[in-house]
Amino acid sequence: MNIEQQLDFLSARAVDFIARDDLKKKLEKAAAEGRGLRIKYGADPSAPDIHLGHVVGLNKLREFQDMGHTVVFIIGDFTGMIGDPSGRSQTRKPLTKEQVAINAKSYQEQVFKILDPEKTEVRFNSEWCGKMKFDDVIRLTAHVTVAQMLARDDFSKRYAANQPISIVEFLYPLVQAYDSVMVEADLELGGTDQLFNLLLGRELQKVMGQPPQCVMTLPLIEGLDGVQKMSKSLNNYVGVAEPAREMYGKLMSVPDDLMWKYFEYILCWPKDEVQAMHAKVASGELHPRAAKDMLAQAVVKRFIGEAEAQSASEEFTRIFAQKALPDEIPEVVLPAEEIGLLVLMVQAGLVKTNGEARRLVTQGAVKINDEKISDPRMQVVPEDGMVIRSGKRGFAKVKLG
RNA sequence: GGUGGAGUAGCGAAGCGGUCAAACGCAGCAGACUGUAAAUCUGCCCUCUUAGAGUUCGAUGGUUCGAAUCCAUCCUCCACCA
Structure with missing residues (x-):
């Protein structure tokens, strides 16, 4: 040069x-x-x-x-x-x-x-x-x-x-x-x-x-909300040291309009290539989700690895498109005694307070073993392998102990 | 040093003696719709063993049957003047 x-x-x-x-x-x-x-x-x-x-x-x-x-x-x-x-x-x-x-x-x-x-x-x-x-x-x-x-x-x-x-x-x-x-x-x-x-x-x-x-x-790029600058204090950031799935998931939640910036400034794609892809999406030739998947995978690949990027993408599809369970679910160790559902959710770390748990249950966001629960006063008898799902991304598996 | 003003839930901002756990907006969360995008609609959004109870409105002490609201002291902050 x-x-x-x-x-x-x-x-x-x-x-x-x-x-x-x-x-x-x-x-x-x-x-x-x-x-x-x-x-x-x-x-x-x-x-x-x-x-x-x-x-x-x-x-x-x-x-x-x-x-x-x-x-x-x-x-x-x-x-x-x-x-x-x-x-x-x-x-x-x-x-x-x-x-x-x-x-x-x-x-x-x-x-x-x-x-x-x-x-x-x-x-x-x-x-x-x-x-x-x-x-x-x-x-x-x-x-x-x-x-x-x-x-x-x-x-x-x-x-x-x-x-x-x-x-x-x-x-x-x-x-x-x-x-x-x-x-x-x-x-x-x-x-x-x-x-x-x-x-x-x-x-x-x-x-x-x-x-x-x-x-x-x-430039300062906008964070996940698409409006504010990415920063830790606004909690709209994607950290380079985050686990692959987290990183991938966060990137998938980025507003569409923002992804072009990410391609350009984070992946350093040449401007004309980014524009070409943008045009494809605009014309309907490429689904925006596919473009974003490409972005998310590329970022994960860069900071973590190719295999991880691929599995993050696959798992993401499984969980959110097919509404299946992730293959790794955090475990909660519980005695085999009857326990209030709300308390259980707090103990499992799915929510911080009882009130929050109550809200989720009342609003139909909670499932036990794929069965929707609507009674916040429900008593649960923990069973080994019981899976509690709270909202889109909260999972916990019961382990007796 | 002087004068004036402000401190209310994550943020912004109402309330100025009872109907105040406290309007409203933002943020957040969930549900519907979807592509965990956007937009929209609905609900929630201090804590708890939630038809109820308990702790809140800078702090402490008072007045009152009753205070976020009145009084006193204190603390913190701001503006203007010097």
């Missing part, structure tokens, strides 16, 4: 790409010196599960690695320990050192499902932030003005709406920018919501006498 082709390849799927010319020069220089560029990516250690939303960016990082560059994966443990009050999660709790360490570990395990560990440098920002004295912080803050900060979209909106903005929130982008200086990033990658922070890194590097990093943003 020549330089222009490289640039095209590397900027595919990007929303913002700041300073293409800079990157071109950097690439030329790096090539001449026989080394790769340093691509920075920051991760928040408060949510230890990597989900498909992260994969959008990770895919890109992997492409950089495949082109010989190094990914500097920064775990924001320092910032995590302070607790970020930004956005709507105003009461985000500060993490302890232990939690951060645990989260960071699971982060790394999951991240290497996508990234090449050989070409990844994992850094914790406490490494330098922890050492800073208060006067270092003051010197750092002197580089940026309030007006600059208010340029950030969500700050200006919140300010205009009379919503609180904490000073710490001003510090966050600054810390992130400082990270860029410390690792001498050539390019920083992030979601579109990160644009301001990434650009601030560029500014700060300039002020501090470094060649400024290029900036690339990738």
Whole structure:
């Protein structure tokens, strides 16, 4: 690939790409010196599960690695320990050192499902932030003005709406920018919501006498509800470490309109292929369910394995299309004594409260051995192998003991 | 430092002495319809041994036959002015 082709390849799927010319020069220089560029990516250690939303960016990082560059994966443990009050999660709790360490570990395990560990440098920002004295912080803050900060979209909106903005929130982008200086990033990658922070890194590097990093943003994809950004706190995410069936099932529940994005950004299908398939579905040539099955299987295959993907798909059809039972049902161990149905359901872990169990029974969502139950006051005598089904996806099998 | 305002179920938001476990919307769950898509309709949605009972409306204490609603103190938050 020549330089222009490289640039095209590397900027595919990007929303913002700041300073293409800079990157071109950097690439030329790096090539001449026989080394790769340093691509920075920051991760928040408060949510230890990597989900498909992260994969959008990770895919890109992997492409950089495949082109010989190094990914500097920064775990924001320092910032995590302070607790970020930004956005709507105003009461985000500060993490302890232990939690951060645990989260960071699971982060790394999951991240290497996508990234090449050989070409990844994992850094914790406490490494330098922890050492800073208060006067270092003051010197750092002197580089940026309030007006600059208010340029950030969500700050200006919140300010205009009379919503609180904490000073710490001003510090966050600054810390992130400082990270860029410390690792001498050539390019920083992030979601579109990160644009301001990434650009601030560029500014700060300039002020501090470094060649400024290029900036690339990738879209934030919507989660399972099809509306909100995929995130753990909204519980609309698909984690890369989830069991195959779970992963498959979640993907099948994605709204149709969204699946094209998933094909493009998670599976990195070329745009024209995605469009071609979209057209087939639109014309009725391909059933949307079949397209989604393809998507779900491909994702499971990528993160878990081909065999698992296939069996997840088969089982899914069995359970939901043919309304059969899954081949593995969680067991509840019970004594052979009469027990109230509601209590049984709680014990089996099918529901959290009696009331919820009652609701399900009254609404005809509960079956014992394939027989619909409608009396919430029913007493059950547990039998070995008895199967309780609650709703579409709740199953429990009784084991006497 | 001063002035004004707010704290109600997962979120948003009514209620401002009894008919309040608390309107309504969102989210969630289930049923019907389906492709575990969307849309739609119906029901549920604090807990429990549910024709009933028990705990709730920032906290504590009070007034009252009776308080989410009134009073006092406290805590938390916000805006404006300085």
